[in-house]
Amino acid sequence: MYDIQTPALLLDRPRLERNIARLKARLDGLGVGLRPHMKTAKSVDVLRLVGAEAITVSTLAEAEAFAAAGATDILYAVGLAPAKIGRVRAIRARGIELSVIVDNVAAAEAIAASVGPPVPVLIEIDTDGCRAGVSPDHVSTLVAIGRALKGGAELRGVMTHGGGSYDEPGEAAHIAAAEQERAGVVAAAEALRAAGLPCPIVSVGSTPTAYAARDLRGVTEVRAGVYMFGDLVQAGLGVIGVDEIALSVLASVIGHRRDKGWILVDAGWTALSRDRGTAGQDVDQGYGLVCAADGTPWSGVIVESVNQEHGIIAVRPGSGATLPELAVGDQVRILPNHACATATQHDRYHVIGADGAAEAVWPRFGGW
């Protein structure tokens, strides 16, 4: 029983430290740098544990906060909206090596036309059709963007996000996804170089491909973020084990509906998020997998549905599990589908040490 008002976000520090060390060691072995993505953690205390000066962010609010906390080399890895150029320049004026990304000539021209020292820009490459980016085959577009990056902008390289690695579980699929990610972005870099343009940085990244990559020839850095915390989506993909997930939501039992096979807790979507990332996986974990307060999972016991401040715990159909005996007031922990989404719902981490006791509170920020 933790003396913490529920719902609350727990962060298992020993697991976090092991997860941070594991991917670092793996990429060290491949001879490639890691540029951790801080969008999952949004915590300067986690940045301190990660120990990186070169990081990735998903918002300029992150760039501002992590720059103030000691990061010196920051990649803002969401296509730049032109109205944000002023903030980018303000951060760079503080001596931070902030770079941005674009995937179109209009955004490149907007940065080029802005007044001030050149802002480093990477061209976003689409290697799997999931989201943004220029296909490596569209050489004329790549070169047009590269040539537009002059004046207030400077072409610094290419980057891609292998989000397609989330579509299929298993190491073989992720090895293939990593090679597709590598080959695509390296081809784009070579196309730019063939046109006489510079391309010193070749950046890839997703947690599944970062773990699976066997060969990163031509790549200069890997970005990943979820690997620090882990979650049920990563476990369902086979990237980590459930016992490596460092993040959970502490909740209290507030009632039972024995006629329906439900236990009600005080963690709804405000605490867990509405993310249903495991819905398409082999094991649908609902809104999260339920554990005892000490973190031991009850396999097959999930949060079946959520309202704003209510979670309904039930047995996953077909799991053969039975509901644990829990009294009103008992605490449980809920492992998240998606660490980024669940963490976003909270403004602090309650840090749990090796002995299972709460040892610190780390602030967490949001916003843009």
Add this chain to the structure above:
Amino acid sequence: MYDIQTPALLLDRPRLERNIARLKARLDGLGVGLRPHMKTAKSVDVLRLVGAEAITVSTLAEAEAFAAAGATDILYAVGLAPAKIGRVRAIRARGIELSVIVDNVAAAEAIAASVGPPVPVLIEIDTDGCRAGVSPDHVSTLVAIGRALKGGAELRGVMTHGGGSYDEPGEAAHIAAAEQERAGVVAAAEALRAAGLPCPIVSVGSTPTAYAARDLRGVTEVRAGVYMFGDLVQAGLGVIGVDEIALSVLASVIGHRRDKGWILVDAGWTALSRDRGTAGQDVDQGYGLVCAADGTPWSGVIVESVNQEHGIIAVRPGSGATLPELAVGDQVRILPNHACATATQHDRYHVIGADGAAEAVWPRFGGW
């Protein structure tokens, strides 16, 4: 074009004021009090517009903040976890008439055993099988809870939430749901009174049933929250029109994928939430309906998918719509599926006046 960094939450003040006045007038006509649910707004500025001293909240953090802002009579409408009794007593010690709810003997006994002046307690009644509460048929349980409320607790009445009203669109369905909600909670009140227990408060509430109720005999108050802002779920249910939705997310175009029929914007699930409340309705609005920056909706143009900071705008299949012509940097507004969920992702409202100009920033709080 708003001079606001995107993504950002916009609140249309004239629509908000009309929505607040409309439900108030309707319930005045039925002779029943309205106890607005502030869980959607979480803003003391909105409380000021609502002008109520008697409110409903979903967290003790709301109770604390709204008490500090002038609310004097607060119902905390989520089953009480016993570890929260101390905070309830601390709020009451400030002279606030804070009442709580329970649906089981264990929680009732925990409050009764706590030391201090009696805390007013409502028994939660289940009138549609959606969530928590005691069925009105379970008279022995109702009476057992009522009798347990002594010592540090005092039975004050019954309450229910007609969440089943969200299952079916149309006024006829909501009129029936409202009558089911009314009849169930009044039956529970009568069962308690027949056992010689007091039951002065009989509280019902959901936005669809609050609008639909034709007869509220035996009910002393109605709770509703989403009615202030409105959202696509309410519009899909036929409770409000799309042109009455007061909340939207301002986003900027960051790129195009013309090969895929996509426009990319800088509003992902951190700004819109992962709520897919219209997925089961006749018109699935994806992660939100897209409007021009002035708020004019493009029917059939939706946010088809979201990542953390990316939204992908596309035409809704079968809608016959075409994508609007938008340039990189253009702003759009996105109407939310679920106002509560989208608002939760933000820490401030950018308030838009009758002339469409941004006129104020109102802080919004979260947490528990």
